[in-house]
Amino acid sequence: MENEDKLMTEVTLNQARELIQHLEDGNVEKAREAIDGLSQIREASLFVEVGKLTRQLHEALTNFQLDSKLMGIAAQEIPDAKERLNYVIQTTENAANTTMDLVEKSIPISAKIKVDAEELSLDWERLYRRELGPGEFRELAGRIENFLKNVSSESTELNGILNDVMVAQNYQDLTGQVIRKVITLVHDVEENLVELIKMFGNTDEYEEAQKEEVKTSGVEGPVIDETRDDVLTSQDDVDDLLSSLGF
Amino acid sequence: MKILIVDDFSTMRRIVKNLLKDLGFNNTQEADDGQTALPMLQQGDFDFLVTDWNMPGMQGIDLLKNVRADPGLKDLPVLMVTAEAKREQIVEAAQAGVNGYIVKPFTAGTLKEKIEKIFERIEGN
Numbered sequence: 001m002e003n004e005d006k007l008m009t010e011v012t013l014n015q016a017r018e019l020i021q022h023l024e025d026g027n028v029e030k031a032r033e034a035i036d037g038l039s040q041i042r043e044a045s046l047f048v049e050v051g052k053l054t055r056q057l058h059e060a061l062t063n064f065q066l067d068s069k070l071m072g073i074a075a076q077e078i079p080d081a082k083e084r085l086n087y088v089i090q091t092t093e094n095a096a097n098t099t100m101d102l103v104e105k106s107i108p109i110s111a112k113i114k115v116d117a118e119e120l121s122l123d124w125e126r127l128y129r130r131e132l133g134p135g136e137f138r139e140l141a142g143r144i145e146n147f148l149k150n151v152s153s154e155s156t157e158l159n160g161i162l163n164d165v166m167v168a169q170n171y172q173d174l175t176g177q178v179i180r181k182v183i184t185l186v187h188d189v190e191e192n193l194v195e196l197i198k199m200f201g202n203t204d205e206y207e208e209a210q211k212e213e214v215k216t217s218g219v220e221g222p223v224i225d226e227t228r229d230d231v232l233t234s235q236d237d238v239d240d241l242l243s244s245l246g247f
Numbered sequence: 248m249k250i251l252i253v254d255d256f257s258t259m260r261r262i263v264k265n266l267l268k269d270l271g272f273n274n275t276q277e278a279d280d281g282q283t284a285l286p287m288l289q290q291g292d293f294d295f296l297v298t299d300w301n302m303p304g305m306q307g308i309d310l311l312k313n314v315r316a317d318p319g320l321k322d323l324p325v326l327m328v329t330a331e332a333k334r335e336q337i338v339e340a341a342q343a344g345v346n347g348y349i350v351k352p353f354t355a356g357t358l359k360e361k362i363e364k365i366f367e368r369i370e371g372n
Contacts, residue, residue: 026348092256093257096258097258097261100258100261100262100265101264104265105330125344193298213363217335219300219331219336220301220308220333221301221330221331222330222332223297223333224353230333230334230335231333231334232332232333232334232337232350233331233332234350235350235353235357236350238332238337238349238350241337241338242337242341242348245341247341
């Protein structure tokens with residue numbers, strides 16, 4: 001920019017000197033040409049200025065776009081994301097409870113079938129050993145008939161419960177969609193933050209921070225990063241570590 | 248056999264309770280963090296403690312340390328069931344005197360195996 005300005009001044013000065021020279025010489029024709037040349041220079045520098053202004057305007061507009069996007073993220077999308085994640089907690093909790101309700105409902109049914117079958121097979125063995133009197137046999141036959149009827153209706157009930165257990169897993173579809181939206185938001189926030197860093201901060205520091213290895217201490221819940229070597233990934237590894245400690 | 252189950256998530260308490268029931272342990276009570284659990288342990292005649300690590304209020308590791316420091320509770324068998332799986336944490340729990348350590352997610356088989364192992368050891372001593 002500075003060089004451009006300097007050059008422009010020099011050219012203008014030269015042209016002005018020429019104009020004076022022509023006027024002193026009384027050469028009107030040449031003097032007119034020099035005046036034209038000077039006005040061309042004025043136009044050219046005007047263009048440069050307009051160019052500068054345009055660039056500034058463009059930058060201001062880009063910054064403004066970023067600002068308004070961040071505004072939207074902070075004012076709308078993040079509160080919305082919190083609500084979405086709470087929905088995920090609620091929905092998964094409901095599904096877990098529904099599933100456990102159904103399992104708890106089915107356990108006594110299958111336990112009863114097991115007890116009845118065990119009792120009947122004991123008496124059935126007595127029959128094979130010819131230990132049953134005629135009255136006892138009639139009673140056993142009645143119990144077997146009842147058992148068969150019950151098993152039929154109870155397994156129908158169990159089938160129904162298992163179907164409900166299956167349907168209760170549909171939360172996965174809903175929570176999956178919600179979480180995917182939140183991931184998109186996190187991605188947008190990241191992009192905007194990087195833009196901000198580029199505009200106002202230090203890009204080198206950012207790149208350095210990217211390479212840094214994060215060390216966490218204390219509780220942190222399930223660790224998802226499989227590349228971390230301070231975390232054990234299976235019960236077997238935990239058992240091995242404990243046994244190396246004398247457990 | 249009276250067992251206290253400590254976890255801040257009710258679904259996890261329910262899972263553990265049901266698995267214990269399946270193993271024949273019907274007498275269970277629940278607490279949602281160490282702060283609630285400790286007075287229950289001090290007042291009740293519990294035989295076994297199953298606890299999570301990461302909880303609001305008092306964490307599982309501090310509950311374990313408190314139990315070991317309490318003359319009335321110091322021999323109570325403690326099984327930790329937790330998502331915390333850092334090497335240093337498992338070492339810390341071992342040093343604090345945990346009797347078993349299960350990482351989440353876990354299976355019914357693992358819970359059964361660890362509980363049996365803990366009782367075998369206690370009976371062996």
